[in-house]
Amino acid sequence: MTETHNVIIDTDPGQDDAIAILLALASPEINVLGITAVAGNVPLGLTQNNIRKVCELAGRTNTKVFVGSDRPMKRSLITAEYVHGETGLNGAPLPEPTMPVQDQHAVDFIIETIQRLPEKSVTLCTLGPLTNLGNVLEKAPELAPRIKEVVMMGGGLFEGGNVTPAAEFNIFVDPDAAQLVFKAGIPLVVMPLDVTHKALTTKARTEAIRSLGTQVGKVSADWLNFFERFDEDKYGTDGGPLHDPNVIAYLLNPGLYSGRHINVEIETQCELTMGMTVADYWGVTNRAKNAIWVTDVDADGLFDLLLERLAYFR
Numbered sequence: 351m352t353e354t355h356n357v358i359i360d361t362d363p364g365q366d367d368a369i370a371i372l373l374a375l376a377s378p379e380i381n382v383l384g385i386t387a388v389a390g391n392v393p394l395g396l397t398q399n400n401i402r403k404v405c406e407l408a409g410r411t412n413t414k415v416f417v418g419s420d421r422p423m424k425r426s427l428i429t430a431e432y433v434h435g436e437t438g439l440n441g442a443p444l445p446e447p448t449m450p451v452q453d454q455h456a457v458d459f460i461i462e463t464i465q466r467l468p469e470k471s472v473t474l475c476t477l478g479p480l481t482n483l484g485n486v487l488e489k490a491p492e493l494a495p496r497i498k499e500v501v502m503m504g505g506g507l508f509e510g511g512n513v514t515p516a517a518e519f520n521i522f523v524d525p526d527a528a529q530l531v532f533k534a535g536i537p538l539v540v541m542p543l544d545v546t547h548k549a550l551t552t553k554a555r556t557e558a559i560r561s562l563g564t565q566v567g568k569v570s571a572d573w574l575n576f577f578e579r580f581d582e583d584k585y586g587t588d589g590g591p592l593h594d595p596n597v598i599a600y601l602l603n604p605g606l607y608s609g610r611h612i613n614v615e616i617e618t619q620c621e622l623t624m625g626m627t628v629a630d631y632w633g634v635t636n637r638a639k640n641a642i643w644v645t646d647v648d649a650d651g652l653f654d655l656l657l658e659r660l661a662y663f664r
């Protein structure tokens with residue numbers, strides 16, 4: 351019997367976020383309770399708009415979309431148009447969405463959902479800065495034990511950082527929120543650059559998606575072709591790292607991944623290393639282990655799964 355996951359996706363689309371959302375919407379094992387927008391790759395007005403564009407592309411206009419935090423908890427917002435383009439979904443223009451956003455604020459939706467549903471039944475999949483979840487924990491810290499698990503894309507150790515030498519973008523944008531999350535005692539599964547850099551959108555993989563011959567296949571391949579150019583130039587690779595879909599793929603098939611349970615702390619004081627995930631991979635401290643730090647993926651298995659599920663959209 352395949353496990354069903356009750357999931358809130360917190361996201362800042364972003365082409366890779368968009369493909370992660372499509373993967374979730376195509377998978378019957380994932381019950382998407384709601385999708386919450388956060389400022390990150392592009393400002394909040396665009397990320398909430400982009401979530402709705404993706405839901406309409408997927409034909410899932412009944413998905414509940416909530417607008418969240420428009421800036422980090424303490425620091426100024428930093429965005430990444432240089433990677434994702436000015437809309438955040440450059441590469442494949444989509445019509446302006448007509449489906450509504452919900453009136454309830456994303457933070458209040460997350461709080462209300464965790465309070466309402468049985469304890470340890472809600473999984474949070476975070477694909478962007480952790481601002482919304484940080485605000486949840488600041489507003490209602492007593493809810494932390496009720497959360498089943500947070501599966502996040504963020505951080506880096508062996509791969510260093512991607513926005514500074516020390517920090518990965520999602521953590522760097524809101525290190526204060528990240529610190530609240532990593533100290534909350536919630537079971538964490540972290541997909542850092544160490545694993546996402548092993549999931550490259552090679553030409554063969556991107557063209558296999560395009561060969562689906564559907565609108566979703568074409569749009570997804572066009573998004574990847576735009577999104578990957580920055581990292582291809584930077585790393586000199588065939589394709590760029592596909593970050594966020596790893597979060598959803600982990601829920602669908604955890605056997606694709608391997609990692610270890612370690613201590614991870616967040617730098618929030620020193621500007622030089624701000625947002626660094628200080629991951630005690632070799633156990634040199636006696637700090638409490640608080641996260642599964644994923645370092646390896648069966649990349650062919652990931653893309654086979656992605657292709658199989660994207661084919662769901664006709």
Ligand code: RIB
Binds near residue numbers: 367391477512518520
């Ligand atoms: O560093 C990669 C992360 O930052 C991904 O989630 C990407 O979408 C951006 O948000």
Ligand code: CA
Binds near residue numbers: 361363364366390391
């Ligand atoms: Ca993202």
